[in-house]
Amino acid sequence: xxxxxxxxxxxxxxxxxxxxxxxxxRDFLKTVGVAGVTTTIASQDAVAQTQAPRAPxxxxxxxxRRYTPIPQEVAGNLIKRGxxxxxxxxxxxxxxxxxxxxxxxxxxxRADIVRLIHGDANPKGPGIKEIVVETPANAEYxxxxxxxxxxxxxVVPDNPALRITGSFTFTAWIAPSxxxxxxxDVFAGVEGILTKxxxxxxxxxxxxxxxxxxxxxxxTSADGRTEKISSERPLRPWAPAIPxxxxxxxxxxxxxxxxxxxxxxxxxxxxxxxxxxxDFSFDDGRGVTERTTSIxxxxxxDAPLLIGARWASxxxxxxxxxxxIDNPRLYRRALSSQDIAAIRQGRGPSDALASWDFSIxxxxxxxxxxxxxxxxxxxxxxxxxxxxxxxxxxxxxxYKRARQQYGAIYFHDDDIDDAKWDVGFEFRAPATLKSxxxxxxxxxxxxxxxxxxxxxxxxxxPAAKIALLIPTFSxxxxxxxxxxxxxxxxxxxxxxxxxxVCYSSRLRPIxxxxxxxQTNNPWQFMADTHLVDWLEVKxxxxxxxxxxxxxxxxxxxxAPYKVVLTATHPEYYSxxxxxxxxxxxxxxxxxxxLGGNGFYWVTPMDPTGRxxxxxxxxxxxxxQGAPGEHYHSLTGEPGGLWRxxxxxxxxxxxxxxxxxxxxxxxxxxxxxxxFDPRASWIFEGIGRDELIxxxxxLVLEMGAAGSxxxxxxxxxxxxxxxxxxxxxxxxxxxxxxxxxxxxxxNGANPGGTQNPLVRADMxxxxxxxxxxxxxxxxxxxCGSLAYANYTNSVSRITENxxxxxxxxxxxxxxxxxxRVTQGQ
Amino acid sequence: xxxxxxxxxxxxxxSPIHVTRLERLLAAYGDDDDEREAFARRFIDWDRxxxxxxxxxxxxxxxxxxxxxxxxxxxxxxxxxxxxIRWMADAKxxxxxxxxxxxxxxxxSSLLPPPIF
Numbered sequence: 033x034x035x036x037x038x039x040x041x042x043x044x045x046x047x048x049x050x051x052x053x054x055x056x057x058r059d060f061l062k063t064v065g066v067a068g069v070t071t072t073i074a075s076q077d078a079v080a081q082t083q084a085p086r087a088p089x090x091x092x093x094x095x096x097r098r099y100t101p102i103p104q105e106v107a108g109n110l111i112k113r114g115x116x117x118x119x120x121x122x123x124x125x126x127x128x129x130x131x132x133x134x135x136x137x138x139x140x141x142r143a144d145i146v147r148l149i150h151g152d153a154n155p156k157g158p159g160i161k162e163i164v165v166e167t168p169a170n171a172e173y174x175x176x177x178x179x180x181x182x183x184x185x186x187v188v189p190d191n192p193a194l195r196i197t198g199s200f201t202f203t204a205w206i207a208p209s210x211x212x213x214x215x216x217d218v219f220a221g222v223e224g225i226l227t228k229x230x231x232x233x234x235x236x237x238x239x240x241x242x243x244x245x246x247x248x249x250x251x252t253s254a255d256g257r258t259e260k261i262s263s264e265r266p267l268r269p270w271a272p273a274i275p276x277x278x279x280x281x282x283x284x285x286x287x288x289x290x291x292x293x294x295x296x297x298x299x300x301x302x303x304x305x306x307x308x309x310x311d312f313s314f315d316d317g318r319g320v321t322e323r324t325t326s327i328x329x330x331x332x333x334d335a336p337l338l339i340g341a342r343w344a345s346x347x348x349x350x351x352x353x354x355x356x357i358d359n360p361r362l363y364r365r366a367l368s369s370q371d372i373a374a375i376r377q378g379r380g381p382s383d384a385l386a387s388w389d390f391s392i393x394x395x396x397x398x399x400x401x402x403x404x405x406x407x408x409x410x411x412x413x414x415x416x417x418x419x420x421x422x423x424x425x426x427x428x429x430x431y432k433r434a435r436q437q438y439g440a441i442y443f444h445d446d447d448i449d450d451a452k453w454d455v456g457f458e459f460r461a462p463a464t465l466k467s468x469x470x471x472x473x474x475x476x477x478x479x480x481x482x483x484x485x486x487x488x489x490x491x492x493x494p495a496a497k498i499a500l501l502i503p504t505f506s507x508x509x510x511x512x513x514x515x516x517x518x519x520x521x522x523x524x525x526x527x528x529x530x531x532x533v534c535y536s537s538r539l540r541p542i543x544x545x546x547x548x549x550q551t552n553n554p555w556q557f558m559a560d561t562h563l564v565d566w567l568e569v570k571x572x573x574x575x576x577x578x579x580x581x582x583x584x585x586x587x588x589x590x591a592p593y594k595v596v597l598t599a600t601h602p603e604y605y606s607x608x609x610x611x612x613x614x615x616x617x618x619x620x621x622x623x624x625x626l627g628g629n630g631f632y633w634v635t636p637m638d639p640t641g642r643x644x645x646x647x648x649x650x651x652x653x654x655x656q657g658a659p660g661e662h663y664h665s666l667t668g669e670p671g672g673l674w675r676x677x678x679x680x681x682x683x684x685x686x687x688x689x690x691x692x693x694x695x696x697x698x699x700x701x702x703x704x705x706x707f708d709p710r711a712s713w714i715f716e717g718i719g720r721d722e723l724i725x726x727x728x729x730l731v732l733e734m735g736a737a738g739s740x741x742x743x744x745x746x747x748x749x750x751x752x753x754x755x756x757x758x759x760x761x762x763x764x765x766x767x768x769x770x771x772x773x774x775x776x777x778n779g780a781n782p783g784g785t786q787n788p789l790v791r792a793d794m795x796x797x798x799x800x801x802x803x804x805x806x807x808x809x810x811x812x813x814c815g816s817l818a819y820a821n822y823t824n825s826v827s828r829i830t831e832n833x834x835x836x837x838x839x840x841x842x843x844x845x846x847x848x849x850x851r852v853t854q855g856q
Numbered sequence: 857x858x859x860x861x862x863x864x865x866x867x868x869x870x871s872p873i874h875v876t877r878l879e880r881l882l883a884a885y886g887d888d889d890d891e892r893e894a895f896a897r898r899f900i901d902w903d904r905x906x907x908x909x910x911x912x913x914x915x916x917x918x919x920x921x922x923x924x925x926x927x928x929x930x931x932x933x934x935x936x937x938x939x940x941i942r943w944m945a946d947a948k949x950x951x952x953x954x955x956x957x958x959x960x961x962x963x964x965s966s967l968l969p970p971p972i973f
Contacts, residue, residue: 154953155953550914552917
């Protein structure tokens with residue numbers, strides 16, 4: 033073979049190598065507009081020969097791309113997608129109605145309800161399988177563009193007391209986090225701190241941060257003239273996280289500034305105070321700015337007062353603030369410097385027009401005014417509660433034990449709760465509709481989208497022996513909006529200011545919870561359809577439930593079923609869901625945990641079922657919460673991993689998260705436990721030395737043990753009678769042992785080539801009263817079910833277990849066989 | 857990490873697994889942080905100029921598997937990467953999986969040593 037020249041175009045030159053590839057390279061090259069596909073090897077020695085152009089690029093333009101705000105990025109993506117929708121519920125039962133909200137770039141779109149069976153279009157698998165449900169909802173509808181109203185704020189209804197026309201003073205502790213300046217990762221814009229300002233009503237009053245990061249007072253006179261008066265020095269923004277994925281960005285203690293703005297109408301004077309909370313007298317962020325104004329009287333309006341934004345028009349806020357606000361107050365007079373200093377010290381005059389104490393009702397969307405006027409309000413779009421305030425002293429980590437130190441709310445310009453789009457159409461599930469995975473399929477002449485939902489059986493009327501839990505909590509946690517990526521707006525995302533997203537709502541388009549995503553690593557929803565398809569092909573009758581069903585109904589939901597199946601990655605679990613599964617197992621239920629990294633993060637849901645909350649801490653994660661902010665605002669319970677709450681999944685399901693990787697999967701090899709009479713029936717039809725899952729997969733191409741892996745660990749609570757049936761080995765160093773199991777960062781043996789703890793353990797264990805658990809320990813498992821027309825070792829083992837678990841016959845008792853001892 | 861690389865990971869990772877893959881891709885497409893940042897920025901600009909919301913993400917998956925016989929990731933030049941995005945967006949007479957497969961085959965085969973006739 034001739035030696036390879038990296039500069040040689042002949043490999044891609046259609047004149048020298050015609051028709052070798054199964055695609056016309058000529059057409060491709062014609063399309064891309066190049067004569068050859070020049071490549072370089074990405075190694076140091078070859079880099080010197082690189083032909084990859086170096087910056088500056090694009091015609092020599094050396095331009096800096098400014099940061100694209102997340103709201104703008106998301107809006108642009110939704111428009112590009114052409115049609116996008118969401119539903120008002122992720123699950124319904126026959127007889128109930130589900131509403132679909134749709135944004136469409138075309139004036140008309142077609143909707144059809146389909147039952148989804150296989151949502152992965154990978155040509156190496158069975159392809160897309162869907163059945164159209166005949167329903168009156170299948171029709172053409174009018175389409176229109178609908179915007180995603182990102183950005184949180186608090187709103188206080190209009191009140192005559194707030195219609196200030198003369199002197200007043202505003203005070204608050206703030207920690208603004210928008211970075212400003214000339215760099216590439218800055219974002220700028222006017223942000224509202226406290227405003228009774230309406231563009232539609234020609235102004236009003238408001239305290240802002242201006243484009244240059246300065247504290248600013250806006251006043252509109254009675255004759256319609258607006259003055260914008262800013263401080264001399266910009267506020268120093270607080271950087272809540274260190275940018276960077278692998279730097280494990282962790283929240284840091286808040287950097288607070290006390291601010292006060294007074295308007296003396298009679299004197300025509302405005303004074304802006306800013307006083308950082310630190311001991312550095314030379315801090316140049318500290319200062320007092322005095323200005324004169326010709327405005328003597330402020331125009332009044334009936335717009336509600338906003339905290340963290342301002343009104344662009346009625347019902348449409350803009351100028352969202354990024355950062356924390358603690359104890360905003362209004363006084364209906366210009367306070368003296370002594371009064372303002374006293375407020376900074378926690379005292380101050382008691383005649384506040386309003387004084388909002390955010391430490392009250394942390395678990396809700398209420399904000400409470402402690403003044404006699406009771407000008408209470410509500411938060412919108414889920415700003416973060418249970419966050420440290422300016423006076424947090426680092427002693428208490430639990431807000432419930434020091435509420436007075438948790439008087440802040442953390443606002444973000446990309447928070448979202450309910451998108452509140454207009455309803456496009458409705459679907460009433462007929463009484464005879466089969467339980468399953470469904471979607472509204474939306475089509476225009478140029479675009480397509482699916483809005484999935486689960487149809488469960490009518491409450492109290494199970495129709496099968498087998499139940500499948502669709503992990504909607506995990507779908508929400510990974511639920512991104514805009515692209516097929518799992519960010520932005522998921523619980524893996526970071527806000528515009530770098531802090532982690534801790535709430536995820538279902539009332540928005542979740543554009544990665546979809547079929548037909550082109551990838552060799554299907555994730556969550558699409559990967560779970562591999563299992564749905566297999567159940568369909570094998571002819572099992574199955575009742576489908578969502579995590580919300582389990583969360584709200586508990587063990588009684590599962591009691592009628594012989595077997596409960598999980599999907600591929602049930603990572604996010606509430607205490608209610610945990611307790612339900614344990615109660616089910618102890619009562620004789622049988623669980624097939626057909627995935628990996630399950631039962632991992634503490635995840636409460638709000639009482640209405642709209643959204644979940646995760647406070648990340650000390651796990652394998654994309655961000656970590658700030659000090660003192662690891663307790664959930666919804667329930668007050670500590671967040672993080674269940675294992676650090678004493679509920680490691682190994683205790684209940686035999687296995688727990690041990691490693692993850694990305695390059696290729698491995699097969700399982702049978703272990704002594706697989707020959708134990710208690711479990712040997714699982715391997716009927718499997719050869720003694722046969723590798724399990726040693727064949728192509730729809731997840732990462734090849735092998736059944738891959739993606740995220742679990743392992744038995746007796747020290748973490750794997751019950752002693754647990755049988756390890758099979759294990760994978762030989763994973764690459766792309767597979768790393770999870771950080772929560774590493775005590776020191778010395779880098780010793782972290783990867784799959786060296787670390788025996790990087791493996792998947794397939795396990796079986798019995799529960800009292802005939803219950804049992806079978807765990808496969810790999811997300812990739814279900815991606816291997818369809819190979820060779822569903823006749824393969826993974827399919828066989830899954831079927832062996834499911835048929836036996838679903839049967840009435842008891843399982844062999846553990847005491848009847850010798851205990852098999854396994855190492856770690 | 858610069859803003860463009862951060863955006864790159866944010867926009868194209870469909871699972872946590874993909875984050876590592878994309879980081880590996882960026883490492884191959886720049887010899888230092890400045891080059892990686894510049895590539896990420898260019899790539900996102902190509903994506904924004906493309907009418908198809910998925911084309912660029914699919915291309916990241918495909919070029920992150922373009923490796924030589926020893927498994928080392930190969931760097932394609934800008935024109936090819938940009939052309940690949942455009943082709944993924946434009947070849948609408950093919951299904952998306954077909955497009956992805958053909959693009960992958962085409963790029964991968966172009967990386968192999970030329971046949972000896």
